[in-house]
Amino acid sequence: MVDESELAYLRRCVELATEALEAGDEPFGSVLVGADGTVLAEDHNRVAGGDRTRHPEFELARWSATRLTPEERAAATVYTSGEHCPMCAAAHAWVGLGRIVYIASSEQLAGWLGALGVPAPPVRTLPVRDVAPGVVVEGPVLELVEEVHALHRRFHTGKAGAADDRDHRNRDD
Numbered sequence: 001m002v003d004e005s006e007l008a009y010l011r012r013c014v015e016l017a018t019e020a021l022e023a024g025d026e027p028f029g030s031v032l033v034g035a036d037g038t039v040l041a042e043d044h045n046r047v048a049g050g051d052r053t054r055h056p057e058f059e060l061a062r063w064s065a066t067r068l069t070p071e072e073r074a075a076a077t078v079y080t081s082g083e084h085c086p087m088c089a090a091a092h093a094w095v096g097l098g099r100i101v102y103i104a105s106s107e108q109l110a111g112w113l114g115a116l117g118v119p120a121p122p123v124r125t126l127p128v129r130d131v132a133p134g135v136v137v138e139g140p141v142l143e144l145v146e147e148v149h150a151l152h153r154r155f156h157t158g159k160a161g162a163a164d165d166r167d168h169r170n171r172d173d
């Protein structure tokens with residue numbers, strides 16, 4: 001179960017996903033937390049530059065491989081706005097990281113993107129369990145699912161649904 005302190009990490013994932021969106025990137029954000037609750041690293045999606053492997057979960061896995069001991073990695077948790085894709089799930093398992101807590105499942109995301117008419121990704125959508133059966137996985141976290149859904153809607157529909165200052169400026173252009 002996800003308690004209040006864990007919800008705080010997940011809310012940070014939503015903030016990071018929002019930062020990605022505002023930088024023109026896909027809205028995904030992730031936080032790596034040590035056994036004692038310390039935030040060790042965080043990142044958001046950076047694929048807009050052309051490297052489609054720049055997912056935050058992949059970056060955190062590789063970061064942890066060079067900076068944490070195997071014991072520290074096993075005791076760490078990755079909180080993330082969306083369930084790991086197969087590439088990131090594999091990296092997570094290969095470096096021996098611990099638990100995963102995601103807000104929205106890959107299945108939910110695939111449903112949202114399908115409804116928005118986004119073409120299917122080049123990599124099959126699979127639950128983490130099917131890629132890395134030894135990893136403990138929790139999600140979806142219903143309290144925050146709609147916020148993540150809204151970010152993806154904003155990313156894929158441009159200005160629709162977003163009523164912030166930036167949109168008013170765009171309309172004045």
Ligand SMILES: [Zn+2]
Pocket residue numbers: 055057058084085086087088089
């Ligand atoms: Zn990924």
